[in-house]
Amino acid sequence: MIVLEAVSHDFEDRPVLAEIDLALPERRIGIVGANGSGKSTFARLLNGLVLPKQGRVLIDGVDTARDVKAIRRKVGFVFQNPDHQIVMPIVGEDLAFGLKARKIPKGEIDTRIDAALARYDLGHLRERPVHLLSGGEKQLVALSAVLVTDPEIVVFDEPTTLLDLRNRNRVAAAIDALPHPAIVVSHDLELIAGFERVLMIEDGRVAADGLPGEVLPFYRERMR
């Protein structure tokens, strides 16, 4: 479970998140909010990419500021732009990247990559150069490269923003089918409409928190 205790954060004294207290036991949590409201900063707190200036972030009881290595193993992170997340030039090499960082033996790396690509029917892409894939394929490769390392929780920061409708649907279905608990920052309200809980962030505070049926109409109203 994710717990935030009195978390505040600022960038060079400009407050970005203020006094956030939350316990997030649900398996599907959506985050909405205007541009610049602090959603990405919030998401980055969850895997220790951002460490809070005040307060604590706990993942299954582990403080992100204490043991970042353990946090990186627990929390997978999928960024908005797969082009900035995929490190290696070839699909299979990119999936191997996180596994090598975790010192997984070579033979096991191979079988795990095959299994991870098979999950989204991407086996045929294993030897392809990344720059020749479609946007949706890239996002699914980025997701596979996270899942292959076997995280316990996956955080997504606007995973469908750059995609056309068909690719958006592929990625949405992938998120839907994911067995892992997931936290999804998104402007794609349809994507999170079926979630268990939605948080609306406004000026660095949680301005609404509840079922999508309650929070999303409120958010739509606010954005008029």
Next chain:
Amino acid sequence: MTIGLYHPGQSALHRASAGAKLSALVVVSLALFVAPSIWVALASVPIAFAVYLATGAPFRRLMAQLRGPAILLGLVFVFHLAFGSVAEGVLAVTRFATLILLASAVTLSTPVSEMAELVEWGLGPLRPLGVNPEKVGLAIALAIRFVPLIAEEFRHIREAQAARGLAANPLALIVPLVIRTLKSADELADAIEARGYER
């Protein structure tokens, strides 16, 4: 877009280890330059060409990739005609053609990760001097990964400027390109960290 990059395949060259291929490349280059025989150099070109074809990459791509080097070699030949002899020109061009063909065959048949591993291994002995071979390997992979990204950014910026009626001006292209590339690099650095790579 074709860049001198890996082309997946099952050829004998693909199955050979990166170390073996690079060692062979080094031995052949040394031999070519140690043996000043024009006949050896002439004979090596068709052999190198056969090796190049044996990578199994599409013929059109293989030919397209040779256009740039061919122009360069043409210039080298003209230079020798002007300032040296025909024999020198032929020797220089055939040697370089052989090396270019063989080096391309190695890049076409060797994945970046294998090259990077080899570099990491090769730099291992320098570890006590403060060299971090894993970082060098990662840097090589990233540089190759970034080439098509930068090319794409370049196209976007040029289109955006053309759409606003701006003429192509190198400075006006370079500044946004550098800024965007730095921003992408920043995000990429975050991703590398998020994916568990340890500095």
